[in-house]
Amino acid sequence: MLTRLLSGDLPRSRALTVLLLLVLFYLATAPFLFSGARPLNVAATICVFIVLVASFDLLLGYCGVVSFAHAMFYGIGAYGVAIAMHTLGPTWTAMGVGALAAIGLSVLLSFLIALISLRIKAIFYTMMTLAFGAAFGALVMRLSGITGGDDGRTFRLPQALTPAFRLVEDEVLGTAINGRLLTYYLVFGVSLLLFLLMLRVVNSRFGRVLEAIRENEFRAEAIGYRTLHYRIAVNCLAAALATCAGILMALWLRYVGPQTTVGFNVMLNILLMAVIGGLGTVYGAVIGVTLYxxxxxxxxxxxxxxxxxxxxxxxxxxxxxxxxxxxxxxxxFVLSVYFFPSGVVGRLRMAVVRR
Structure with a gap:
């Protein structure tokens, strides 16, 4: 059952298995184990960034595509929900409209960017994504009437997700079962489902083709795979997943701003987390994000x-x-790159192979 749930991709390292179980236990029980807002905020941030970094690894680690627009798609998700709920009110309908519109816009933009630039060379695609990311950041600042500009945009959530809402009156293990707790488990549950979805993708035939393209694109093309189609598809998938991460973060913070979503520091953090955990493995996102x-x-x-x-x-x-x-x-970070050039997960798995 566990093997099927993980799509046949077991950790293959006892130490890695223990680390992953510890992270899962921490995220699943954080509201009941720790008091105060900070530990819960750290746990929610880890959940969101696992999805964000793992989706970035689909591009860089599995397909060998370097994109600097990933933070842009993350920002589109956050701003999509924030603008919809600020404009239409704190309703589930507004949340759904904002989420669907953001995902649709991200998929369309990623498709157009990939269609235009992936036909040439990888470096051209990288420069294109950098330009689009910078343009989106400037657009967010200029459209202050819609986005809130440099101050960002705050919004309200549906009643069931507010701290004042109580699912049950009595506390459970010293923790109030309120809307804030429900919001956390919404973030945790959706992040877990998206993580399992990415495991399914990378261990499918589609994922094997992506790895073949990363290793030798010419050979993959020669044996009959339309590599351009696969690279466009993975770009759209990664953009949609990054948008979902942005939606989750906006719901958790009830705020969206340029520095927390579309700033270049966000893109840099994504890259650092992916490298620390290990490229080309979804589990690397869990370890890298948690450590960072x-x-x-x-x-x-x-x-x-x-x-x-x-x-x-x-x-x-x-x-x-x-x-x-x-x-x-x-x-x-420098020491981790020096002693773990293939990331923490890569080093742990390599140690098992050597033994």
């Missing part, structure tokens, strides 16, 4: 405690000051 998000949220707190403990040594205390967390995070 947890480090981003808790490394500063850890360094603050360490800096206080080293107060007797002023030089070391300054070195570990929380304001320098990006320095240490960058060092950790």
């Amino acid at each position: 998000i947890v480090a981003e949220n808790y490394l500063q707190s850890l360094m603050a405690g360490l800096s206080g403990a080293l107060a007797a040594a002023p030089l070391l205390a300054k070195l570990f000051h929380p304001d320098r967390w990006m320095l240490w995070f960058g060092l950790v």
Whole structure:
């Protein structure tokens, strides 16, 4: 049953299996294990970015296509829901209209971009996606009456997803079963389904063809596969999945802004997470996203405690000051790339093969 659920793609590493089970347990039980808003926000962010990074890996890791427009499709999903619910009101109908319109727009744009640029060379496609991403960011800023401009756009959710809504009056394990909890499990459940869908895709005949195109496009074309059609299809699929991630993030935050959705830092973070986890494996997105998000949220707190403990040594205390967390995070990233060139998942699986 488990093998079928994972589309026959088992972790193939005992250490990787343990890590994945720990992440799943954390995400499934976070509202009941931890108190406060921060741990729940970290868990929801991990859920959303697993979908976003895994969809990006469909392009880069499985098909060898480098796209810098992935954050644009993520932003389209977030803004689509936000604008629809701000305009039409906090209803399920508005949510559905915004989500469907965003997914349709993303698929159409990705189809047009791929159709125009994939016929030439990969670098041309990369430059085209970079240009489209920058243009979309500028458009978001200019259309301030619709998007909210630099301030972003806040909106309300349907009553059942608001903190004031109570599904049951009594608390369960010390946690209120309210609309905020329902929103989290909506994000978690949809993210899990999309993750399993991507596992199904990469382990299907379609996924094998994508890997063949990545390894040798000329050979794949020679044995009869229309590689352009496959590359256009995976671009549309990845864009739709990135849009779904944007929709989920907007629902969780009840806010959308240019810095959190369409900024170049978002695209850079996606790339870093994919590389840390390991390209060419959907499981790499789970590990890479979890390590990155947890480090981003808790490394500063850890360094603050360490800096206080080293107060007797002023030089070391300054070195570990929380304001320098990006320095240490960058060092950790460089070391991870050096010691895990194929990512954490790739290294763990390679160790099993060697044994």
